[in-house]
Amino acid sequence: MTQPPHKPHNPHDRFFRSAMENRSVALDFMRYYLPEPVFQALDTDSLILQHDSYIDTELAESLSDLVYHCQLAGEEACISILIEHQSRPDAFMPVRIGHYLFSLLTKQLKQRQPHSTATESTTPLMAPTKKVPRRLLTPVYALVFYHGQTSPYPYSLHLADCFNDPLKLMTELFQRPIALIDINQLPDDQLKQQHWIGIVARALKHIRAADISPYLLDLLQDCEGLDDHSNQWLDFIRTLLHYAIGTGNVIDLEQLVESSQQLPQPIGDTFMTIAEQLEARGIEKGKAQGEARGLELGEARGLELGEARGLELGRYEAQKTTALNMLKESLPVDLITKITGLSQLEVETLQQSLQH
Secondary structure: OOOOOOOOOOHHHHHHHHHHOOHHHHHHHHHHHOOHHHHHHEOHHHOEEEOOOOOOHHHHHHOOEEEEEEEEOOOOOEEEEEEEEEOOOOOOHHHHHHHHHHHHHHHHHHHOOOOOOOOOOOOOOOOOOOOOOOOOOOOEEEEEEEOOOOOOOOOOOEHHHHOOOOOOHHHHHOOOEOEEEEHHHOOHHHHHOOHHHHHHHHHHHHOOOOOOHHHHHHHHHHHOOOOOOOHHHHHHHHHHHHHHHHHOOOOOHHHHHHHHOOOOOOHHHHHHHHHHHHHHHHHHHHHHHHHHHHHHHHHHHHHHHOHHHHHHHHHHHHHHHHHHHHHHOOOOHHHHHHHHOOOHHHHHHHHHHHHO
C-alpha cells in the first residue's frame, strides 16, 4: 500500500522536496547532477518519484530523501536514484546513506514473490521443467545535495573513513566515496544555466543572506523563461515565494513589494498574492501573541487590582504588543490604529520607543 509522502519539518527540506516533485525540476536535476553516462542511459519518460520509499519510522524521521525509479533506455533493466538533501554537514553521512541504500535493497527482496523452480508433474517419468532464473536486484545510485553554511563540505564521503581501521579492512571493501553536490561551491552564472533546478539551487544557496530580496527578484525574473505559464509553472513560483519570503530575511518588505511591480505577469500578481497572505498571517500571529501576553499580564495584575482592572490592562497590553509587532513589519500607522483600536498618538509613541 502506497504511503503518503514524508513531510519534513525543516523549511529547506520542505522546499527541496516540493520543488523536486515538479517533473521539470527533477529532470533538470538528473541532467545537471548525475554522471553523464548515467543520465544518457535513462529512459526519462519512465521517471517516477516513489512516495512509499521509507523502510521504517526511524528512517522517515531522520532522512530528507527522494527516491526515483527509472527504466534504462533500450534495456530490460531499471535503476533507482536516491537523492538526500542536506543542510548541515554530517561526519557519518556515508553510513546514513549506506543504511538507507541497503534498506532499499532489503525492501526489494521482501517485495519479491517466491518463484517455483519446477512445475507439478503428473508422472515421475516426465522431464523436469527448466529452472526459472532468479531476478536480480535493481541498482541504486545515491547522491547528496548539500547547501549548508559550512562550505566546502568538511568531511570525507568515503565510507571507509568512518572507521578506526589500522588494517584497512574497510578500505578494500568500500572503494568509492558518496557523490555530493555542494551548491555553495557552484557560481551563480553556472547555476543560471540549469533552468528549473538552477533556480532551486540558487534559492537554497542564498536563503541565509542578510537580505533575500535581490536574490528573490532575480530568481523570479529567470522564472519567466522556464515555461509557457502552465499550472505546474505557477505552482513552482508559489513554492519558491513561500520558501524565500517565509524562511529568508526580508529587510524592507514594502520596498520588495514595490520592486515586484516591475516583474512580468502573472509573476507580479502571484507575488502580491503570496505577500498579502504572509502579511495577514504575520498580523494574526502578532495579534494572537499579543492577546496571550496581555491576558497573562492581566491575570497577574488582576490578583492585586481586581478581576475587572486586570482584564482591562490585559486587553490594553495585547493591543500594544500587537501594535509593536505590526510596527516591526513596517505597516502604516493608520492601519495599525484601525486594527488595534489604539490612538494615533499611542501608536506613534510606541514607534518612537522602537527607535531608541
